[in-house]
Amino acid sequence: MKILAIETSCDETSIALLTVKDNKIVIHSHKTASQAEFHSQYGGVFPAMAKREHVKAILPVLSYVLDESKPSFKDWQKISLNPDTESKIRQILEREADLANDLINFTKTNDLPILDAIAVTRGPGLEMSLWVGINFARALGKILNIPVVGINHMEGHLVSSILPEETLHKEITFRNIPDEVISLLVSGGHTEIIYTKDNQHKLLGETLDDAVGEAFDKVARLMGLSYPGGPIVSKLAEEAREKNIIPVELPRPMASSPDYNFSYSGLKTAVMYYIKKNPLENEEQKLSLALGFENAAIEVLVSKTLKAIKNTGAKALLLGGGVAANNYLKKMLHKAAEENDFEFFEPIHSITGDNALMIGLAAFVKFRDQEIIDESDSLKAAGMLTLG
C-alpha cells in the first residue's frame, strides 16, 4: 500500500510518503516544517496565524517530499488536468485561491506519485489548522484520482511505537506489539490512559483540566522560559538531578484518587504561588523548581499507568505524544516495566512530536483489516475528536 500522509493539526506542517506491506515499511520521505519558533515570540499557538503558516508551507513541504522520495519510490505519472478537475480543485480550495493556483501549476510541471490513498489528520486539534491539511488532501486526491481518508491524530501517537527506526529508503520491519495493551498518551493537548484489545480502544482516564505538556509549557512561562517549554524545563530538571540539587516540594494532584484521571492545573498554580513567594533569583533556584515540578508531574503519570497495567492485566505499555520525548518519564516507565514484568514500547525520538509519519502508520494499521473507503466529500475537521 502506497500512502501519502498529511498532518496539520497544530503548529507542524508535515508530509510523509510510505510504502507499507505486511509488517514492513519503506519511508521514502518525511518532512516536518515546524512553526514553533514563529509562535515562541507570542508564548503559544494562535490558530489564525498557525493556519496562515500551514497554507504557506504545505506545497513546499510536498515538493520537498516528492524530491526526497526519488531514490526509492519508483511509480511516477504525468497528469494532464481536465477543466472539470481543475474547477473541483478551485472549489475545494476556494478560500485559498493562491494555493489552488500554485497546486495546479505544480501538477502541470511535476511528475506525481502513483498512490493508493492519502491519509490526513481530521482531529483532534485546531480546526483552522486541520482544514488546511484536509482541503489540500482532498484537492490532491482529485488530482491523483485516489481515496482520501481521515485519521485520528491520537491514533497516530498511539501506534508510533511500532516503528523501530526512521531510516529513509530502506525496508524496516515493524515491532511486534501484543493485541492487548495500555497506552499512555501525553502531549500539549492530551493526557490519557487507553486500554486497547483487538484494535478496540477504551478510555480509562484522562486529565480533568490541563494536559501534562500544557503544564510543562505553562510552568516554563512562569519561569520566564520560551515556548514550547517542555523540553527546556525537562533539561533543567535533568541538570538538577546530575548536580544533586534538592527539589522544591510540590503536590502530586490526584495521585491517590481511585480512578485513572489526572489534574495538572493545581500543580501549575502551586508553582505560581511558589514563585510569588520565592522569586527565582539564581540558577540553582530555577533548577530546584524545574526538578520539583518534573518529579511531581511524571510520578503521577507513572503511578496511574502502573495501576492500569495491574488492574487490566495487560502485558504491554505503549507511550506516545510530545511528552514521550521526556527522558525521566521513559526512565521511570522502563523501571516500572522491569519491576512489574510487562513490555514497554516507546516511540523513537524523531516521531514523538506531531508528524505525518505516525498518521501514515495509523492509516496502515486501520487498513490492514479494513477496506479503504474514500471520505473525500464528507471529510470534516473535528477539533474535539476522541479515540474509540
Ligand code: KG4
Ligand atoms: O504531541 P505534541 O507535539 O503536540 C500536541 O499534539 O500537543 O506535544 C507537544 C507537547 C508540548 O507541550 C511540549 O512542551 C511537550 O510536548 N514536550 C515535552 C518534552 N518535549 C516536548 N514535555 C516534557 N518533556 C519533554 N522533553
Ligand code: ZN
Ligand atoms: Zn500531538
